[in-house]
Amino acid sequence: MVEQQRSAATISGVAQVAGVSRATVSRVMNGRSTVAPELAERVLAAARALDYAPSQVARSLALGRTATIALIVPDLSNPMFQDVLRGLSQAAGEDGHRLLIAESNEQVEDEEVLALEARRRCDGVVLASPRLPTADLERLAPQLAPLVLINRKLPGVPSLSVDYAAGIQDLVAHLLSLGHRRIVYLAGPPASTSNRERLDALIKLSRDGREFELLQVPCGAMFENGHAVAGEVAASGATAVVAFNDMVAFGALSGLHELGVSVPGQISMTGFDDIPFARFTTPPLTSAAVPRNTLGRQAWERLRMQLDGNDGAGAADFRPRLLVRGSTGRTAEGPR
């Protein structure tokens, strides 16, 4: 059995054993300048013997940087944030940075203090806070810098957003090309800004092109919501459905299936997000793939630029990628 250290070895301990000053140990540990090879070897031997590893906390204090960044999200169960988390974690990890994560559980009132608290432990923050009022965000932002925002825009703050309008545009273009002229939108939660963006895009498209008629059905963001409105969808006379997101689309798909409505035979269905299961439904779901992982990686990129003293460049919009699968098809020639 290896004898347990009474408590972790410190630089002083190593210095003492090696018979050198702490400064020298520090230099050796950091591969600094030139230390006589013979001395360096002695130091390394001592470090090995004591099982020494520098305290990252002390290092952080001395260096004024922690090599850690924080991600603050409202809800870890949301696939969007899970993938941003992954991308961020991987990209930051590759550059030797660690990731601190804080979840606000949708408690907007806690978000601010949570963010500040987190910021104080690390070098920068990636903030996804869809609900925080803009005024609060403006006040908060300078205190959090270096900062990168996800799906929010603020003058002077680097931010990465999903271009929901572009995604909707692609979906609609796809549906139009298949001959659909009467499209129903299954709306997300009214408070959601991303629902607002989708809806605005749809309204604009229907007005500008005059190519299709837009119907709306209040729905929600969950499977159950989609399931519940299947009857309404079937009765609407629409030949295509644009669902708020994939979950809703799944619900609607399932509901229509139970009603004996064929997809895409009688009605075409599109989702949004391309969550992992979209490929596996029957039929597989046509959707707009949000590049979530890329978003995470880019967030690190922006943050790193700021840490390096550059400005993290302004706002960037990520256009979702249209994925055509089996749930959309040509309009039936239909009954007359």
Add this chain to the structure above:
Amino acid sequence: MVEQQRSAATISGVAQVAGVSRATVSRVMNGRSTVAPELAERVLAAARALDYAPSQVARSLALGRTATIALIVPDLSNPMFQDVLRGLSQAAGEDGHRLLIAESNEQVEDEEVLALEARRRCDGVVLASPRLPTADLERLAPQLAPLVLINRKLPGVPSLSVDYAAGIQDLVAHLLSLGHRRIVYLAGPPASTSNRERLDALIKLSRDGREFELLQVPCGAMFENGHAVAGEVAASGATAVVAFNDMVAFGALSGLHELGVSVPGQISMTGFDDIPFARFTTPPLTSAAVPRNTLGRQAWERLRMQLDGNDGAGAADFRPRLLVRGSTGRTAEGPR
């Protein structure tokens, strides 16, 4: 516009502005003992004026604790770890602790250094490392303490595991009660220890009770794997399928559907894990729900005990909860 601080205020700045010693500021900030109300007010005013907040890094160094713990996982895209992450984050957050997260991307060789590096930044570690050789783990464990293991057991180290055998037992009992006597197991990856545990449990059950015949089909852990073996399943003559996990079950479900085999009419299907989508397939999937969130919360509980100086108690096994849904049913009286 608020004037940007040249750099964050320090305790010395506040002390100077308030005309008191740093010690006094510290005492006020921590609500310590009794400081004259008039002084305390002056300190708070100064702190407010300077927008002061204590450096958590300096605090950590002085106090010898960081109020941060680390979670180390092989793969953040695995729903299992996502939920453990959530549970852990929430539980630790409620007790004022932050969560550092490190992903090894399945690189076993990196896991050790990753864990040690992470450990040095925080007060304790929760480690999920299914692949790390036991010898390495034994060497590593004392250096990581306080430590909680997920799905691994090591003498003297608190650990939380899923009792896969118990879950399988419940699933089989359920299938037997429905009259199934010929059951096929869609095996997971051969290297997976959790596959081993499931298989061992199945073999033991089939031998001990002599109530059913066990067939095996090598499969995998993904949807595609399950889909690919649907034909084999249909041809096997089995009336029930125990899939390695829900993903595989979905794949098989989808494959059987394409082959025109009715579930549960002709064949019953069970998954494992109860991933969120299990409720939404057609038919909904009977599965064994792994209490992932609880696992995360419990991990914090064990870690907290150790941080408080108590031993984190030994190993605990979590029995999955059997969820009977539509994908299992009575055996058909069958052809003749």
Add this chain to the structure above:
DNA sequence: TCACTGCTAGAAACCGGTTACTCGATCCGG
């Protein structure tokens, strides 16, 4: 041989907090 240069390694200051110790003032009882 001497002054100057260049290099190595140690001394000491510093990062920003916490806290044991100390000291002066106030309060109290005898």
Add this chain to the structure above:
DNA sequence: CCGGATCGAGTAACCGGTTTCTAGCAGTGA
């Protein structure tokens, strides 16, 4: 009215590193 207990706040040591500054030494050229 005095001595000791109590209380409040400052001094200074400490947490464990990094880095500037400097002293000492060897090497170089004049």
